[in-house]
Amino acid sequence: MMLSRHAESLFWTGRHVERAGDTARMLDVTYHALLESPHAEAQRTWSELLDVLSLRPAFEATDDHVSARSVTRFLVLDPTNPGAIVSSVGRARENARSIRELLSTELWETINTFWLELMELDLAAGIEHQPYELYRLVKRRTQEIAGTAAETMPHDDGWRFLLLGWMLERAMIVCRLINVRTMRYTSGEDELDFYRAVELLKSASALEAFRKTYPGAMTLHNVVGFLLLSPTFPRSVLYSIRAAEARLGQLVGPGALARPQRVLGRLRADLDFADPIELLNGDLHAALDDLEAHLRGVADLVAVQFFRNVDELSFLHAVEHLG
């Protein structure tokens, strides 16, 4: 049992931290992959990055044109962008501060120190001169937060809500990453070359793990299959969904299934039995769009189930959104 507001803050702390780490990871890969690319290719890739993070409309509202510099600044340090790294970390820290007494001192200090560090850095200079170090710092700190949470928090409901938000966010982002980055290959516009495959895998920190699973064969269906369906790689969509499902099961307890559990369970079962070749021969993008929409639906249902005053109408409303 815990306060609904606390549960919600933990859930969002997890989501914001995951988002900050993912953004840094993708910026890092994009920046370094494009150092030697032709201008048009670079512009397209930066533009895609905005799609992966669902931030295209927000970026267009700034009236800036797409370039490495403008997108990077937007994603790292623009305080008006709610998805910028500074915003994600700031919000994670604000959420954590509002539930200070629920977190272990070590976890709070890890989050707070990270935020103080970012505030003290000259981020604009960092992305110009030392982008690698900046992104590495963000990745390291988010990993440190994950590790500190696992090692110092009791694995009770609070920790479960933190992980639930964290894993749902990860599943959604990786789902969209696959969706956006494979768009031109599955439409036959282009062939997946080695470098692009590497870039896609690196964006999910999956390159090494992929190589161990599929030595040598970097085909599209292997790459998509791995990122989507690997049962052992912790950033795959299936793995993240299973992790979220396990936390949700513990939160609900034995007995009747709760609604978010039913939806999440169905998604997981679909992926359990999915075949990457079949997915690629069919409409992969429609399938991924649908999966992502359902994951959002699960997040909404979690909010209704645990964070709001439960009433049937809002349940029905949330379920309707799932189509």
Add this chain to the structure above:
Amino acid sequence: MAADVFRGYSQQGFFDEVFGADGTVRGHYEDVVARLRMLSPGELGRRERLRDDAFRTAGITFTVYGEDEGVERTFPMDLVPRVIPADEWAVVEAGLIQRVTTLNMFLDDLYAGERAAVRDGIVPWWLVSSSAGFCREAFGIPVPYGARCLVAGIDLVRDVEGTYRVLEDNLRNPSGISYVLENRAAMTRVLPHVFGSLPVRPVDHYGMSLLAALRHVAPPSAGSDPTVVVLTPGSYNSAYFEHTFLARQMGVELVEGRDLVVDDQVVSMRTTRGLERVDVIYRRIDDEFLDPVVFRNDSMIGIPGMMAAARAGNVTIANAVGNGVADDKAVYAFVPALIEYYLGETAILPNCTTYLLWDADQREDVLARLDQLVVKPVAESGGYGLVIGPVASDETLATTAELIAANPRGYIAQEVVSLSRHPTLVGDRLEGRHVDLRPFVLSGERIEVIPGGLTRVALRPGSLVVNSSQGGGSKDTWILEADDDKDDGEDDGDGHVERHDEPDGA
């Protein structure tokens, strides 16, 4: 060592906590002074910065209003501890128990009793009923055991003779206890060899004592395992760190108004598994924001129906509603008489000399020498609205005189207390700075004084204002164990014992 942190130190005629009038170190400070002298001047400053970094990392901050929509600051802590010997503390403790016992009786008499102190002419009714802290809505609301000041913070100062006097009572939401505990934790980390030199009484049981007191005052309907919560205005409140600290120390939920709901005069909190009944609310929200049904209807942080639940005896609100009447600075002047009235005792801790300005004779005298007195608004706390005559401009004095003339009930005047001073790190050496002391007193099954307290220090040279909101800092405060052995120590019971620990890395 040649360059000593005490070089050039001067008492400048003030009562100094460490040095006697003849310049010798007081017995209970000998070990601390000796250990501090082992540190090079730069070393103490370096350790203070270590402490500041540690506080920032831990988020031990308070919010200062008025500058850029609230800035988080660490509360400056001076590393030179304040030491109080056991015999001196015994007097302070007895005085505090006496005072808080009386204040609880007075409040319970006013709100739930027959108003005997008013009836018998000890305190005039017009004074009570004109107090901003007086609360008609609190009439008839029961408080188990009359423990209305569950947590009291009594501000003490020492005058030129070194006598402890009560400066003011804080009976609503006194804050600062978290600094008492965090300062201690910081001292033991940053200056372990200085700390290890004396038998200092621990303070870290505060959370357990507070929880026990809160459970003790649960309404009878709560049964044997009452649910206690801490109610905060939210993370933007200046004392939010303390609220989270207390909830963690007690292991109870920290709730905001929106987490609570009143249904059928029962208060519950919204949880992930539905509503959960609450029996005791340690609230850190002012009276007027507590319940928009009864008080300010624009309060977004209150809980509609909470007062009705309290009146029905379904929940205990601590501290009790309406306590402000007893820490009104004009009512303060009557506390010695109330002690006499309720307990038949003389006040152990005297007040500061106070003038009541509705009395024409006293007012005339005060207005004639405003430049020698301190004037305070009766209902403020935190040092807001304070005018110190000797340092105020003519313009301020003129305005103050007008304010007094327009609303004599709204102010009191006091003789300037020449607060005692304490060596405090300034740059790389020690200088005397004025200090006060806020001990914390719990009213649970018995009245318990936490052995320690927040020593606040005015960091600006010559300043008498120690409040954190006015640029004050703090010191760890060491109450020494009584020396049970009663050996042949003939001097004033300084209670120090010889230890020969290796100094830590110095």
